[in-house]
Amino acid sequence: MSIYDFPMSLEAGQVFAGYTIVRVLGAGGMGQVYLAVHPRLPRQDALKVLPAELTGDPEFRGRFMREAELAAGLSHPHIVTIHDRGEEDGQFWISMDYVAGTDAGRLLREHHPGGMPLEDVVAIITAVGSALDYAHGRGLLHRDVKPANILLTDPDGQARRVYLADFGLARHIDDATGLTATNMTVGTVAYVAPEQLKGERVDGRADQYALACTAFHLLTGSAPYVDSNPAVVISQHINATPPSIGARRPELAALDPVFATAMAKEPSHRFAGCREFADQLARQLGPGATQPGDIPFPDTQPRIDATMPAIRPRRRPRALIGALLGIALLVVAGGVFAAVKLLRHSESGHTAATSPATAPGNTAAATPNTGPFTGVYRVRFSQGTTLEGVPGQGAAPETDTYAVRSACGPNGCRATAQRVSGELRLASNAVFDEVDGRWVAVTIGSDKCRDAPAEVWQVLTLQPQPDGTFVGEYRGASANACNEKRTVTFTRSGDVDINKLPDPNALPRRVGSPAQALHGRYHLVRKFKARIAPQQTDQAVVTDCLRTGDRCMSYFHSKTIDTPLVFEGGTWTLHVEHDDNDPGCGGAVYARATGQYALPQPPQDPITQLIGHDHLDESSGRADCQWSVDFDETYTRTGD
Template identity: 50%
Template structure:
């Protein structure tokens, strides 16, 4: 039940309502003793009566009260009145960033204003992380802009009401799937996995995407499609909404990487890279090779396993490719529920490399040989055109089963309980297209010449085969019973006829 203007609640006099949502109502109130105005959040009676939620609320309000930062809305007090929990906070005169987008900047804010907002919020988040606290619900609606506007007024991060300690895993988050907002939540948060400050960095990047384009990072996708994209590592592209923002896409690809280890070390690092317009460095994979030469161990005839991120590549804007169309074929309405509520159980058991990533991984798997760099450049030798002829699509391979190849040290084998949708062997490579427990496809490749591996998370079915996309540089890997072709910007980089394949 909402509180009328002029009423008194827990000693506070209600001036007017500031907003309401599923987690309660917020009012502008007069302090009972001090000559100031506060923002009072009053939780619904249903939540207040929940013993588990009450315990979490009290602990998180106490944690938030320890934060003292110029860009964090301060928490003053908490309590219970008339069967409803409440928390009093600083009142920031102005509006939230989400409302500013809707009413003033539907096509996105000027980039300088967004940089100012992101820098301020990044500083606030890093401060909270240094004190062992996470926010877990960074989004435009929780960023308050003072009446002066960005650069002139206050920029404040609100609602640390779901903050918790980084090492808090005592069961208070058994309902973690309901915490945070899916449009901005990191993949590991959607899966109920352990979180650290890089989950907030992901949400800040998703928020920056909306501030710059006026569009939520998930678009108008259904919850099922949105969650599957996040878990699969799909990163939205700014350039598809504003071509003048193409230089920021490489930065967003890092901050919104599927694996936390592939993101920036801190929120401030992300904000600084965003302001510069390009990522200063990319997470290293292997030692860089000389830029216009083939790898030391590979011959000109060996096909590259694909462009692999290097520590210091030149950043160029990409255009011309739309995002992969995502469809979970054969999955009915029951999967909508299963994906959200059972997905954690199905996916949590995987090892650290089982989740799809936005970048290719390249490592040498043989213990007897040193790591060999895998470059993204094409061979300097002339390419010989190869005609691909389909192989038998139902043949049984002696060293393969329903999860892929049993050889190659497990490098071409689906993770956990995932099953192979297609397996392919050429003279140079082996490839497995895997399908996860929730129907998400991913690509595993292994180069026979030097043991280099690649994993791609953007995969869709095409004809009798599949197409995987290496998002950082838009190289396409066409896999079919005929063989493997790697195409970039319309040019064929490699063509490997199939020796044998199976589906």
């Protein structure tokens, strides 16, 4: 129901709480809204007057006074500003900025009954998502996100602005215990999250669910679940699979996984934050697409939920401190990112690691080829993806050539390998060890990550096959949160001159590392030293160590955030930094996250809990985009 649909009960010219009524703007379940002249200032405000029956409710009275005061402290370019609140003639009231225009629900009904253009919806959802993450970071929930509460200014030849209204009745996260009789009037059933409908404790992810339902409605012209019986809609929110937007708009079928995540029944399965959901919608605009230029979306707080950006194909790098569970961590991640072309060498004129004149495979074999993994191999790498399986732009299939010499002895089997040719920027030389029936090589190469030189951990894991091939996986990862994964097949194409390769028998035994005990799935809880609500997410981690055992890469990853930790000297270190172009902060932004995680004592395998102490900085030319905050992270193991 739009806020512009009800007759007024206060008349034009009547004075209420000092305000002179001009006309009715509308009404909803929580009261009527009027355009009114301020008692002392030369301006017009929107005055919301709540139903008289609520005044006598002691519980509601305390909640109203507390939440209206908290909402008045919000200052964000996409939140309607609250000016004052009080009680007059037995009714509570709130005064706020007057937004001349319409609401998203009315715009949809009157101009786009079959669904709005994607670029328009992305602009609206990005603005509202930014506002929600901002409020969540300050401990406030909205609990009534819907098209009617999204206000749009009249263009009038200028940029149309987007505002989220009705935060005056927002609920503090610490008090968010689910549905009550009052809550049911605040929340619209078509957009309410399952956990709220079931009376469970809610957090910012309930607002994300409602935002996703709102986006679905704006894109298709109807809410996700539609039935004349509200009880049926409630049951569908709780039990039904998220509907396919592709079934209603086939050209948007690629967004089905995005809505399935944002509307997941289990809150922990949703995106880290509302901006992360908006960013995923924006990806559908296509490579190189930009946000609509008529609506700017600045953030006025650090995107803490996205402290570590996850590397996925995106229009641009996302700030490190985006939306952690609502910002960069889990926003945050963390963040938000350039197209993944991490390990492919894109410079022109690249030469092979070894010239044809000296390649081991180009000379007639002087010594018989022996050993289980010896010869010249044609190596086929599949198209690259992120560790989460998201295809990377520019990460096309590649074919390389390797020369390999293997031998087995008392200390096991190992092989020395040299990359003869190929397009992937892999280390020129590698050593494979046979570990539990697989051949494993961990090397460190170099490439660019976020347009800066980076040390890249490169891992090949191969399993011998009955047909003589070796099939497995290649992974690449950097400490600055870039990653890539490919399937790989080694197919023998001929003999190698083993005299031109190092003797594997001369190599020392592979050394293990205590860091290898960090593996499996973990639940992350992040607690800030500032007044920011704790945030949490789930991640998987894989640890790969150099064969000397002195250095390792433990790479935590999920759909929303990557956290790369480098182990050395008994401690894992986090160090991610990059420059970003953030229109919300006026252009260039520099972000850096650092931290240390001590190896738990006594040694354990698997590691059940890992604790880190971290710091996050963001700086730009604008004072409201300068941030510095300490936080602690606790990873608790939940399974393999």
